[in-house]
Structure formats: C-alpha cells, structure tokens
Amino acid sequence: MAEVHYVPAVLEPGVLYVSDEYKIAMHLCACGCGSKVPVSLGPTGWKVTKRNGKPTVRPSIGSGQLPCNSHYFITDGRVDWLRAMSAAQTVAALKSDHGRREAYYRDLNRKPRWWVRLWKGLLGLVGLG
Incomplete structure (x- = not known):
C-alpha cells in the first residue's frame, strides 16, 4: 500500500495507491489485465484499513464493467477471489x-x-x- 497525495499516472502491479485527501484508492486489476481500478473512499464508498502495513478493502471490488469481470476482496494485502459478476x-x-x-x-x-x-x-x- 502506498499512501499518496496524487495517484501516479503509471501504476505498479500489486500496489494499492491511497489518497485520503482526494478520497480515492487505485490499483491495477488483480487479474493482471492491466486495467486501472478506481475505488472511491468514504461513507458511501469503500473503506481501506491497514494492518502491519498491508491493506484491507471493503466491500468487495467488482470489475464487472471491465472485460475481465474480476471480483475480489483485498484482505491484509492478499487477493481473495470471488465469482465473476x-x-x-x-x-x-x-x-x-x-x-x-x-x-x-x-x-x-x-x-x-x-x-x-x-x-x-x-x-x-x-x-x-
């Protein structure tokens, strides 16, 4: 997990970029397709917590609008796969x-x-x- 002011234009695989100021997190899709996956943070969006430097994101991340249809949780930095949406x-x-x-x-x-x-x-x- 990288806490940033601005999300960089080029994302590294396996890194969740979190901007508390702009209430957004972004990462490359966990399936490896290379798509950028934005996650809005806040009371009506997702919540990112950190334990031992590793992120947990809730609720699940569903990329049903991407060709890969990935669906997963991020828990303590680990990707837990769910059925495609x-x-x-x-x-x-x-x-x-x-x-x-x-x-x-x-x-x-x-x-x-x-x-x-x-x-x-x-x-x-x-x-x-």
Whole structure:
C-alpha cells in the first residue's frame, strides 16, 4: 500500500495507491489485465484499513464493467477471489451504490425532527446542551 497525495499516472502491479485527501484508492486489476481500478473512499464508498502495513478493502471490488469481470476482496494485502459478476449483478451493484449515496446525502440535508430540536433547546436552557 502506498499512501499518496496524487495517484501516479503509471501504476505498479500489486500496489494499492491511497489518497485520503482526494478520497480515492487505485490499483491495477488483480487479474493482471492491466486495467486501472478506481475505488472511491468514504461513507458511501469503500473503506481501506491497514494492518502491519498491508491493506484491507471493503466491500468487495467488482470489475464487472471491465472485460475481465474480476471480483475480489483485498484482505491484509492478499487477493481473495470471488465469482465473476454477471452483467445483471454489475447493474444491481451500481444501482445499490447509487441508492446508498442518494440516501446518505439526503439524510445529511434533512432537518432534525421537531422533537430532537425541542430536546436540544431544552437542554440548552438548563445548561446541558
């Protein structure tokens, strides 16, 4: 795993480049086809953790939009292969990702319920808020 500010133009095989500032990770597809695989990070994307310098990426990485249809987990720097994703599974995963992002940002913009605002106001009045 390489923690970087910017992802380099030329990627090395077997290296996961992670830019926390830009909330992206990128690597060459684990199958060896040479395709660049971007992974968006954050509350609606993937999560990269590191143990003993080795990355774990969750959820799985499905390259159903690439000709190789690779699908795998990265766990402690090791690639754990899963079944290739069908076209229908790829479409379903993309729709699910889109729905998760929409729900997250919709909830961020939602005002707290009236009773939450009231409770916070009361706590503020008694000096506990």
